[in-house]
Amino acid sequence: MPELIHGGAIINGVRLHYAEAGDGPLVVLLHGFPEFWYSWREQIPTLVEAGYRVVAPDLRGYNSSEKPNGVEQYSLDKLVGDVVGLIDHFGEERAHIVGHDWGGVITWEVAIRHPERVKKLAVLNAPHPGRFREAVRTPDQLRRSWYALFFQLPWLPERLLSVRDYTPIRELFRNAPETPDAFSESDVRRYVEAAAQPGALKGAINYYRALFRDGVARELRTLFDGSTQDFDVEVPTLLIWGDEDSALGTELTEGVERWVPDIxxxxxxxxxxxxxxDAPERVNDLLVEYFEANRFHPENGRE
Structure with a gap:
C-alpha cells in the first residue's frame, strides 16, 4: 500500500472522510455495503503505480464520514451531489469514477445526470438502473433481492445485523467470496469496526430505504403523468461482473447496450x-488497461 493521506472535507453539507494517494488524473473509488474506503486496498497501489491520483471516500453514513439523520439524507440526489462535490474539492472538472455495489449504483447515476464530470466509468457488480428496473419485476430477481425489502423495516435490520458482535457481517465476508483468502481475519475485523461506528448501520441501511422511496415516487409519476426516467449513459463504460453473485444474476449484464452504447x-x-x-489482479489489469486507452502522454503528444 502506498502512503495514504487521510483527510476530510465538508461536501454537499456533510463531512466526508477519504483516503488519498498518488498524483495524476483523478480516480474516485466508491465502495458498497457494508464496506468503507478499505474495500479498495487491492486497487489503490496498482492505480497509483499506473500514474493516477486515487481518492477513496467513506460514503456518507459509513465509517468515519458523517452520518446525517433521516432517510431523505440518503437519496440519490444527495449521493450524486457528494461525488460531484468531491471532484470539485480536488480541483478537477472530470474524473474516472469506479463503483462497486452501492458505489456502483451511485456511479451509474453520476454518469446519467452529470456526464460532463466523468472521463470514464467502471462499475463492479452493480446493475444499470434501467436493466434492474426490468429485472426486479421477475420472480427470480425478487427472490434474490429479498434483503432490500427486509431493510425497509424500521430498526429491526440494524438490530439483527449487530447481534452477537456483528456475526451476520462477519459471516458475509467469510462465506460469500469465491476465493478463500479474499478477506483475512484482520480485514473482517476492520469491516466490523467500521459497521460498529455509532449510527453507521442505520446510515448504510437508509440507502435502501431511500432508494425504495425514490423508486415508488418514480413509478407513481410514470403512472399519473406519463413521465419517464432517462437512463442513457453517454460516457465510455466498463462493466466488471463476478458471475457467482448470489444477489444479482448474470442476466443483469444483458441488454445494457440499449442505454450504454459505449460499453x-x-x-x-x-x-x-x-x-x-476475489480477483484483484484481473480487476486491476482491466481498470488500468481501460483507463490507459487513449490517455494523453505529454512525452510524445499522443492521445
Whole structure:
C-alpha cells in the first residue's frame, strides 16, 4: 500500500472522510455495503503505480464520514451531489469514477445526470438502473433481492445485523467470496469496526430505504403523468461482473447496450459479488488497461 493521506472535507453539507494517494488524473473509488474506503486496498497501489491520483471516500453514513439523520439524507440526489462535490474539492472538472455495489449504483447515476464530470466509468457488480428496473419485476430477481425489502423495516435490520458482535457481517465476508483468502481475519475485523461506528448501520441501511422511496415516487409519476426516467449513459463504460453473485444474476449484464452504447462488459466466472477481492489482479489489469486507452502522454503528444 502506498502512503495514504487521510483527510476530510465538508461536501454537499456533510463531512466526508477519504483516503488519498498518488498524483495524476483523478480516480474516485466508491465502495458498497457494508464496506468503507478499505474495500479498495487491492486497487489503490496498482492505480497509483499506473500514474493516477486515487481518492477513496467513506460514503456518507459509513465509517468515519458523517452520518446525517433521516432517510431523505440518503437519496440519490444527495449521493450524486457528494461525488460531484468531491471532484470539485480536488480541483478537477472530470474524473474516472469506479463503483462497486452501492458505489456502483451511485456511479451509474453520476454518469446519467452529470456526464460532463466523468472521463470514464467502471462499475463492479452493480446493475444499470434501467436493466434492474426490468429485472426486479421477475420472480427470480425478487427472490434474490429479498434483503432490500427486509431493510425497509424500521430498526429491526440494524438490530439483527449487530447481534452477537456483528456475526451476520462477519459471516458475509467469510462465506460469500469465491476465493478463500479474499478477506483475512484482520480485514473482517476492520469491516466490523467500521459497521460498529455509532449510527453507521442505520446510515448504510437508509440507502435502501431511500432508494425504495425514490423508486415508488418514480413509478407513481410514470403512472399519473406519463413521465419517464432517462437512463442513457453517454460516457465510455466498463462493466466488471463476478458471475457467482448470489444477489444479482448474470442476466443483469444483458441488454445494457440499449442505454450504454459505449460499453465493454467483462464477466469473471470464478468471482463473487466481491469481485475486486476475489480477483484483484484481473480487476486491476482491466481498470488500468481501460483507463490507459487513449490517455494523453505529454512525452510524445499522443492521445
Amino acid at each position: 465493454r462488459i467483462e464477466r469473471l466466472p470464478d468471482a463473487s459479488h466481491w469481485v475486486q477481492n
